[in-house]
Amino acid sequence: IFGxxxxxxxxxxxxxxxLLYRASRPPVTELGRVPGISGHFxxxxxxxxxxxxxxxxxLRIEGGLFFANAEPVARxxxxxxxxxxxxxxxxxxxxxxxxxxxxxxVLDRVARELGADGVRVVIARNVGQVRDVxxxxxxDSILDAAYPTVDQAVKQVVAEG
Numbered sequence: 001i002f003g004x005x006x007x008x009x010x011x012x013x014x015x016x017x018x019l020l021y022r023a024s025r026p027p028v029t030e031l032g033r034v035p036g037i038s039g040h041f042x043x044x045x046x047x048x049x050x051x052x053x054x055x056x057x058x059l060r061i062e063g064g065l066f067f068a069n070a071e072p073v074a075r076x077x078x079x080x081x082x083x084x085x086x087x088x089x090x091x092x093x094x095x096x097x098x099x100x101x102x103x104x105x106v107l108d109r110v111a112r113e114l115g116a117d118g119v120r121v122v123i124a125r126n127v128g129q130v131r132d133v134x135x136x137x138x139x140d141s142i143l144d145a146a147y148p149t150v151d152q153a154v155k156q157v158v159a160e161g
Contacts, residue, residue, distance in 0.1 A: 026063025028076040031092060031150070039151035041092070053154050055085065060092040065103035073103075074110045081119040089114070090153045093146075094125035104137040111143055122146070124153040 031041040032050030041058055044050050057080045061073055081089055091107075099107075111121035124147040126134060134143055147153035 023063065023066075024069045025072055026061055026065070026069055028073055029060045029062060030080070031058040031060055033154075039149065041150050052085075053158070055087040056090060056154055056157055057081075057083070057086045057088070058090045058092060058150055058154065060095055062095045064098040065096055065107070066098070066100040067102040070103035070106035074106050077107075077110050077121070078114070081114045081117070081121075086119060088120045088122065088157045090147075090150060090157070091121065091123045092125055092150050093123050093130050094127060096126070096130050099130045099133045101133060101137050104134045104141065104143075107134075108137065108141045108143055120157070122153050122157065124148070124150045 030044045032044040032047070032052050034040040034042055034047070034050055042050060043060075044052070059077065059080060063069070065073060077089060077091070080086060107121075114121055121143070122145075123134075123143050126143075126146045131146065134141055134146075147156065
C-alpha cells in the first residue's frame, strides 16, 4: 500500500508542478488576419498564410493573468514592441479567463512605458472579470477603453493612422 500511496503522491506532486509552471508562463501568441474570412484573426505560427496588419501586432494571451506571471507576459509584450515594424499592439484578451489587480497594474504600466516610446497598446475583447478588474484597479488605467473585437480595434487604429 505504501508503494501505491507514494506513486499517487509523486503523480499529484508532478501534476501540481506542471500546473504551476504552465500558469506562470501563459503563451502569448501573435495573430494575423485570416485571408478570405472578414474580421477573423488566428495564430500566425500555426497559419503562416495569415496576414500581418502593417504597423500592428495582435497578441493573444492564452491564460489567466496574476502576480506570478504578469512580468513574463509584460516581457513578451515589450519584446514585440521593440520590432521596428510595430507602432501599435492590440491585446486580444478573450482567452484571459481572469486577472488580478497586480497583473492589471503591470499591463497598465507596460502600456504607459510603450506609449512614451511611441507604441500604443489597446485591448480588445476584455470580457467579464477582466474588464471589471481593469476598471477597479487603483488609478486611471489607459486600458479602460476596450474594443469589442480585434477587427474593430485594428480598423480604428488604422483609421487613426
